Amino acid sequence: MNHEDHQEETLHVGSGEFRMTKQRRVVYDVLLDQRDHPTAQEVYSRAKRRMPGISLATVYNCLDTMAQAGVVKQVNVARDATRFCPNLRPHAHFLCARCGEVLDVDLKPAADATLAWAMPDGASVEHLEVAMRGLCPTCASQPAQLV
Amino acid sequence: MNHEDHQEETLHVGSGEFRMTKQRRVVYDVLLDQRDHPTAQEVYSRAKRRMPGISLATVYNCLDTMAQAGVVKQVNVARDATRFCPNLRPHAHFLCARCGEVLDVDLKPAADATLAWAMPDGASVEHLEVAMRGLCPTCASQPAQLV
DNA sequence: ATGAGATCAAGAATTATTCTAAATAAGGAA
DNA sequence: TTCCTTATTTAGAATAATTCTTGATCTCAT
Numbered sequence A, B: 001m002n003h004e005d006h007q008e009e010t011l012h013v014g015s016g017e018f019r020m021t022k023q024r025r026v027v028y029d030v031l032l033d034q035r036d037h038p039t040a041q042e043v044y045s046r047a048k049r050r051m052p053g054i055s056l057a058t059v060y061n062c063l064d065t066m067a068q069a070g071v072v073k074q075v076n077v078a079r080d081a082t083r084f085c086p087n088l089r090p091h092a093h094f095l096c097a098r099c100g101e102v103l104d105v106d107l108k109p110a111a112d113a114t115l116a117w118a119m120p121d122g123a124s125v126e127h128l129e130v131a132m133r134g135l136c137p138t139c140a141s142q143p144a145q146l147v
Numbered sequence C: 001a002t003g004a005g006a007t008c009a010a011g012a013a014t015t016a017t018t019c020t021a022a023a024t025a026a027g028g029a030a
Numbered sequence D: 001t002t003c004c005t006t007a008t009t010t011a012g013a014a015t016a017a018t019t020c021t022t023g024a025t026c027t028c029a030t
Helices: A022-033 A040-050 A056-069 A137-141 B022-033 B040-050 B056-069 B137-141
Strands: A009-013 A016-020 A073-075 A083-085 A091-096 A102-106 A124-135 B009-013 B016-020 B073-075 B083-085 B091-096 B102-106 B124-135
Touching: A016 A022, A016 A056, A022 A040, A022 A056, A040 A056, A056 A073, A124 A137, B016 B022, B016 B056, B022 B040, B022 B056, B040 B056, B056 B073, B124 B137
Parallel strands: A091 A124, B091 B124
Antiparallel strands: A009 A016, A073 A083, A091 A102, A124 B124, B009 B016, B073 B083, B091 B102
16 A cells, blocks of 8 residues: 555654644745745745645645744744745845845854843843845845936 | 924934924834833824824824934834834844843944854845844743743 | 925725634544 | 544634825925
8 A cells, every 4th residue: 555645744843843744845845945035925826836725824824833843934024924934054134125035144153143232131042033134245246226 | 483382303313304293203202201112003002192183194104204214213023013112222122022021132332243144245234133032131030930 | 475395194905914613634543 | 444533724704013095284485
């Protein structure tokens, strides 16, 4: 008998644990295959190409579940929709004001991102999110836009 | 003739310039008087006590205008409503996961917050927003919550 | 005083996200 | 297998923050 179509794996990563269902697999693969920090809507569009019946609610559920489990990260660089990324290294995000692209910016080896900040004595930081805006290398080297 | 009631001042601060109208004055004073990073709704509630006729749309407009002008900062620590603060020093924000309070965290003197990050070559950073979550000193020193 | 442009008010519209309820799928036990 | 319990998915309604629209009002310079 052939198990391949129905077998699921249970993943233990980060803080949580969750079943890798078909839908979650698709959503996760979407994030892995094109690492451009898509929004939930964008993930939904891409996921539908692979699994036409998938629903937007499910995409939200999957992203949420995986974010809880620590398998993907939620990214907020602007005030619009939350974006998602499967990069688990400690990193910041850089939104290019001209082209709109979102880049990962790695933490330098052995660096401590909180070091520059005068943390209140006794505070414990569990989570850090760094959002930068500016011009990406490509756009910065381009002549100023005439519009 | 008495000018006091109608006279306006024009402020030149940061990048922009704007007229300090009665409504903007009220909104700005609300931010100055209680520096707890209120949301637009919260600013609206407080502003109405001083100027009952003010509208929510106007509060949004005022906050937006002043943010553009660089007189207040928009703060995004969680995914919920944007908060506002009149602190113009370079600083990060710390959201206490237990009590919900938002604290300002100053940049250490002469420190560079981007130093810890491996910025792509040639990128120019115009804006940096740092959001931390964890336990504030008060909550961290409290015994663990039973519930 | 007057006219142009900025600002304000009220409510409708938009949009991201969450919630609800019912249907389906999965894993374990007999 | 077959039955049972629980988790997941789905579709659409509900929520909530924010933006937009329109007409009224205010300000400033003339």
